[in-house]
Amino acid sequence: MPTPSLRLYNTLTRTKEDFVPIDAANVRMYVCGPTVYDYAHIGNARPVIVFDVLYRLLRHLYGESHVKYVRNITDVDDKINARAAERGISIRELTEQTNEIFQADVKALGCLEPDVQPRATEHIAEMIAIIERLIAGGHAYAADGHVLFSVPSMPEYGRLSRRPLDEMIAGARVDVAPYKKGDMDFVLWKPSSASEPGWDSPWGRGRPGWHIECSAMSWKHLGEVFDIHGGGIDLVFPHHENEIAQSRCCFDTQVMANVWMHNGFLQVEGEKMSKSAGNFVTINELLHTERFGGHVWSGPVLRLAMLRTHYRQPIDFTAKALEEARRKLDTWMRAARLALDGEAASQAPSDDVVAALSDDLNTHAALTSLDRLFNTAGEGQDDAHRQLAANLVFLGLASRSELKKPHVEFVSVDADKVETLIAARLAARAAKNWPESDRLRDEIVAMGVTIKDNKDGTTTWEVKR
Numbered sequence: 155m156p157t158p159s160l161r162l163y164n165t166l167t168r169t170k171e172d173f174v175p176i177d178a179a180n181v182r183m184y185v186c187g188p189t190v191y192d193y194a195h196i197g198n199a200r201p202v203i204v205f206d207v208l209y210r211l212l213r214h215l216y217g218e219s220h221v222k223y224v225r226n227i228t229d230v231d232d233k234i235n236a237r238a239a240e241r242g243i244s245i246r247e248l249t250e251q252t253n254e255i256f257q258a259d260v261k262a263l264g265c266l267e268p269d270v271q272p273r274a275t276e277h278i279a280e281m282i283a284i285i286e287r288l289i290a291g292g293h294a295y296a297a298d299g300h301v302l303f304s305v306p307s308m309p310e311y312g313r314l315s316r317r318p319l320d321e322m323i324a325g326a327r328v329d330v331a332p333y334k335k336g337d338m339d340f341v342l343w344k345p346s347s348a349s350e351p352g353w354d355s356p357w358g359r360g361r362p363g364w365h366i367e368c369s370a371m372s373w374k375h376l377g378e379v380f381d382i383h384g385g386g387i388d389l390v391f392p393h394h395e396n397e398i399a400q401s402r403c404c405f406d407t408q409v410m411a412n413v414w415m416h417n418g419f420l421q422v423e424g425e426k427m428s429k430s431a432g433n434f435v436t437i438n439e440l441l442h443t444e445r446f447g448g449h450v451w452s453g454p455v456l457r458l459a460m461l462r463t464h465y466r467q468p469i470d471f472t473a474k475a476l477e478e479a480r481r482k483l484d485t486w487m488r489a490a491r492l493a494l495d496g497e498a499a500s501q502a503p504s505d506d507v508v509a510a511l512s513d514d515l516n517t518h519a520a521l522t523s524l525d526r527l528f529n530t531a532g533e534g535q536d537d538a539h540r541q542l543a544a545n546l547v548f549l550g551l552a553s554r555s556e557l558k559k560p561h562v563e564f565v566s567v568d569a570d571k572v573e574t575l576i577a578a579r580l581a582a583r584a585a586k587n588w589p590e591s592d593r594l595r596d597e598i599v600a601m602g603v604t605i606k607d608n609k610d611g612t613t614t615w616e617v618k619r
């Protein structure tokens with residue numbers, strides 16, 4: 155088998171590199187998963203979708219049984235304790251409920267299940283083993299029921315984030331504690347009160363810090379050094395820097411993972427998402443309510459909207475972008491279903507789609523290839539549209555069973571004309587010219603379009619099925 159030419163941007167080196175797996179028969183990837191205390195927001199969906207695309211690509215390039223993808227579930231965390239107490243339910247109940255919702259959300263987004271989804275609470279023994287080795291090696295110390303990692307014991311600390319020392323100290327949100335020897339030393343283990351979850355350890359009953367969880371779970375399932383470690387850009391410091399410090403110092407290795415990949419930030423309608431700004435939007439709301447943009451959005455539409463921007467770029471998540479994605483996916487699906495005519499889509503994606511993704515996951519170029527197939531006219535059209543179907547499956551934008559469903563009646567709509575008529579109707583309504591407004595509405599409906607007037611004064615539309 156020829157070596158597939160995959161190039162990935164590595165945060166560790168700040169360059170795009172040829173990807174060379176440690177063992178092509180066992181390509182290993184770890185991605186930081188959710189802390190299960192609340193609904194996942196749309197920003198959480200980005201790494202899940204991005205690394206699902208990479209997982210699919212790796213399986214295509216190296217073979218399905220030669221890739222191991224691990225995404226953890228953080229089910230011990232102080233945010234979990236606080237939320238469970240607030241809701242008056244047990245920690246177990248809260249983490250189980252939240253994880254169930256998360257799994258359903260990401261399935262709807264077209265994501266394959268990772269090979270392993272380890273839970274932090276099931277890897278306490280591995281965490282204790284790592285901490286003991288770090289203490290023995292002079293990289294950690296126990297004090298006052300706590301165990302802390304000694305940052306000065308690792309000269310290469312900061313290599314991933316490349317931050318100046320003073321900035322890292324500020325970023326570490328230093329809490330002044332008498333048991334701390336160095337400003338940047340971070341917690342590996344901390345004592346638990348009787349009401350907090352805790353496990354027996356050589357340092358008394360306690361619980362792990364967040365960073366040690368990922369070092370333990372990646373070690374258990376992928377080994378001391380593995381190929382790819384992924385997550386959102388916000389995790390570079392301190393989380394990933396600390397994971398690296400723990401794993402490298404414990405196992406005495408040059409790297410923890412060879413390639414570190416990070417997806418860019420996500421904002422909503424041009425603003426940073428936050429509960430206080432009122433623009434906090436969960437995957438679950440998007441899928442099941444009309445809260446965002448006045449529509450219930452399907453998982454594939456959310457996925458397509460996400461993939462139209464390169465994963466390293468910041469993304470602005472807007473209702474307008476979702477509407478565009480919805481229309482695009484709708485036309486692709488109709489064409490693909492017509493061409494398949496009830497048959498199953500083939501297995502193989504187009505070479506140019508694979509080539510685009512192999513260039514550091516250039517999803518934008520891959521989607522352009524889908525457009526090109528869609529726009530093929532004349533004799534080769536059916537073949538092109540069947541190929542379009544195969545690519546939709548490969549990219550996780552459609553399931554084989556969805557594509558086998560008969561197509562709904564194809565309604566060709568001039569979107570620009572609809573927008574113009576809607577604008578004219580809004581103007582008529584503003585002028586309280588009701589006969590004109592009604593006339594325009596009838597004209598729009600006659601085009602096979604349904605419209606909906608929203609509370610905020612806007613009008614949204616869709617092609618009637």
Ligand SMILES: [Zn+2]
Binds near residue numbers: 185186187368393397
């Ligand atoms: Zn992690």
